[in-house]
Amino acid sequence: MSRRYAAPEGQIIQAFTFALDPTSTQVAQINRFFGARRMAFNWTVEQLKCDLEHYRTTGESIGPPSFYSLGKRWNAQKNNVCLNTHTGEVWWPEVSKEVFADGVRGATDAYLRWQKSRTGQIAGRPVGFPRFKKRGRDRDRFTFTTGTMRLEADRRHLTLPVLGTLRTHENTRRIERLVWLDRAKVLSVTVSRQGDRVIAAVRVAVARPQRATVAQPDSVVGIDVGVRRLATVATRDEVIGELANPRALERRLGELRRLQRQRCRRTRGSRQYRATTTKIARLHAEVAHLRHHTIHVFTTDLAKTHGVLVVEDLDVASLLQQKGLPGARSRRRGLSDAALGEIRRQLRYKCPWYGSTLIEANRFFPSSKTCHDCGYVQTIGWSEHWTCEECSSSHQRDDNAAINLARWVSLGSVGAPVKRGAEHQTESHLAAGEDTRKGSPTLVGPNNSVRSAARADSLECTHAATVFKREFPHYHGR
Numbered sequence: 001m002s003r004r005y006a007a008p009e010g011q012i013i014q015a016f017t018f019a020l021d022p023t024s025t026q027v028a029q030i031n032r033f034f035g036a037r038r039m040a041f042n043w044t045v046e047q048l049k050c051d052l053e054h055y056r057t058t059g060e061s062i063g064p065p066s067f068y069s070l071g072k073r074w075n076a077q078k079n080n081v082c083l084n085t086h087t088g089e090v091w092w093p094e095v096s097k098e099v100f101a102d103g104v105r106g107a108t109d110a111y112l113r114w115q116k117s118r119t120g121q122i123a124g125r126p127v128g129f130p131r132f133k134k135r136g137r138d139r140d141r142f143t144f145t146t147g148t149m150r151l152e153a154d155r156r157h158l159t160l161p162v163l164g165t166l167r168t169h170e171n172t173r174r175i176e177r178l179v180w181l182d183r184a185k186v187l188s189v190t191v192s193r194q195g196d197r198v199i200a201a202v203r204v205a206v207a208r209p210q211r212a213t214v215a216q217p218d219s220v221v222g223i224d225v226g227v228r229r230l231a232t233v234a235t236r237d238e239v240i241g242e243l244a245n246p247r248a249l250e251r252r253l254g255e256l257r258r259l260q261r262q263r264c265r266r267t268r269g270s271r272q273y274r275a276t277t278t279k280i281a282r283l284h285a286e287v288a289h290l291r292h293h294t295i296h297v298f299t300t301d302l303a304k305t306h307g308v309l310v311v312e313d314l315d316v317a318s319l320l321q322q323k324g325l326p327g328a329r330s331r332r333r334g335l336s337d338a339a340l341g342e343i344r345r346q347l348r349y350k351c352p353w354y355g356s357t358l359i360e361a362n363r364f365f366p367s368s369k370t371c372h373d374c375g376y377v378q379t380i381g382w383s384e385h386w387t388c389e390e391c392s393s394s395h396q397r398d399d400n401a402a403i404n405l406a407r408w409v410s411l412g413s414v415g416a417p418v419k420r421g422a423e424h425q426t427e428s429h430l431a432a433g434e435d436t437r438k439g440s441p442t443l444v445g446p447n448n449s450v451r452s453a454a455r456a457d458s459l460e461c462t463h464a465a466t467v468f469k470r471e472f473p474h475y476h477g478r
């Protein structure tokens with residue numbers, strides 16, 4: 001994809017976000033840019049739809065769409081698209097051209113992802129055709145990739161193209177120091193709205209010294225993520241630490257419900273309605289910040305301390321799809337509140353920074369229901385405490401799982417690349433972690449046919465590709 005940028009050797013790409021304190025003129029300008037980006041995005045989606053329709057009816061191809069070709073088309077047509085019909089004025093010169101380019105690029109990327117998903121080139125849930133964006137239902141944002149992007153030396157200001165110098169709500173020392181020392185280079189800046197705040201994400205290439213700074217290089221730990229406790233850390237023999245769940249959302253549910261009731265009594269679009277909406281947005285932002293802060297502090301500490309970290313390769317998406325059972329909704333909310341996948345995601349990039357190794361245990365490894373004393377595997381359901389039927393030792397679920405994960409390394413998994421599994425919807429047939437079969441997992445299909453996961457995956461993909469090829473022969477194979 002056009003946006004991909006590979007960092008040079010010894011450098012990594014990192015983003016630093018800062019809340020901004022724009023002036024009222026700048027706020028108006030920024031809001032306008034958000035709308036302009038959405039407009040360019042929607043225009044591009046319209047073009048792509050027309051091209052497809054044209055091809056379907058006449059069989060004539062216009063050529064494969066790309067950011068370059070659509071960008072050229074936008075430049076040719078922007079005088080008509082950005083025309084105020086009441087005043088007869090063309091308004092595009094008032095908005096940075098980068099904003100329009102970002103919209104066109106966003107739609108083109110979405111289109112290409114749809115195409116790849118249909119031909120089975122990307123795993124995961126199917127990606128739909130890009131949809132038209134609507135104000136209020138789309139994340140307000142735009143990205144600058146060229147032009148004057150500078151962090152001012154006073155560490156309190158950020159200079160951007162067209163918008164000029166904006167005051168930052170926070171001190172920018174985290175990144176300004178690196179830029180000044182010539183250890184970081186600004187690649188792009190994304191301005192977005194988060195609740196009632198405007199934030200800037202500064203994407204930089206940073207030179208990171210790749211020296212091993214791990215405090216205990218010989219330490220091997222297993223990390224079990226959960227809801228009761230966010231994480232439990234154990235060595236091969238004992239539990240050495242745990243991270244309590246801050247239950248950020250759960251603690252504020254009462255307040256959230258009160259605000260939502262209050263809002264629904266008010267007239268849609270009124271001043272009071274908007275005021276309550278702002279309060280709700282602030283509450284959600286507070287929850288998100290608290291959750292992120294807790295997890296970031298924890299993962300940085302882990303990555304800096306231990307030589308080898310073992311985590312479970314949980315399929316969080318399928319956990320979140322549980323339905324039907326009593327209490328399923330609140331369980332899903334609890335799972336979301338715990339941000340289960342986030343710890344693993346952060347460890348994936350932080351471990352290489354500090355020189356530690358992250359190992360993802362096979363998702364079919366029964367870490368919770370294997371007794372760590374005798375190795376007997378039994379069904380334990382959702383219970384927190386359980387007793388082994390073989391050696392009658394009692395276990396706390398998370399403690400036991402963490403110890404088993406730490407031992408996963410000695411099971412001969414080091415060296416062998418951990419397969420990420422066949423990430424496909426067919427997997428929702430299996431409740432994650434409830435399968436005791438080891439090695440190549442098998443899936444039971446809808447008509448009771450048993451087939452291997454890899455085979456099932458390729459069958460599905462071949463089918464999707466055939467359908468796609470029949471419908472759009474021209475677009476296939478890019």
Ligand SMILES: [Zn+2]
Nearest residue numbers: 371374388391
């Ligand atoms: Zn036992």
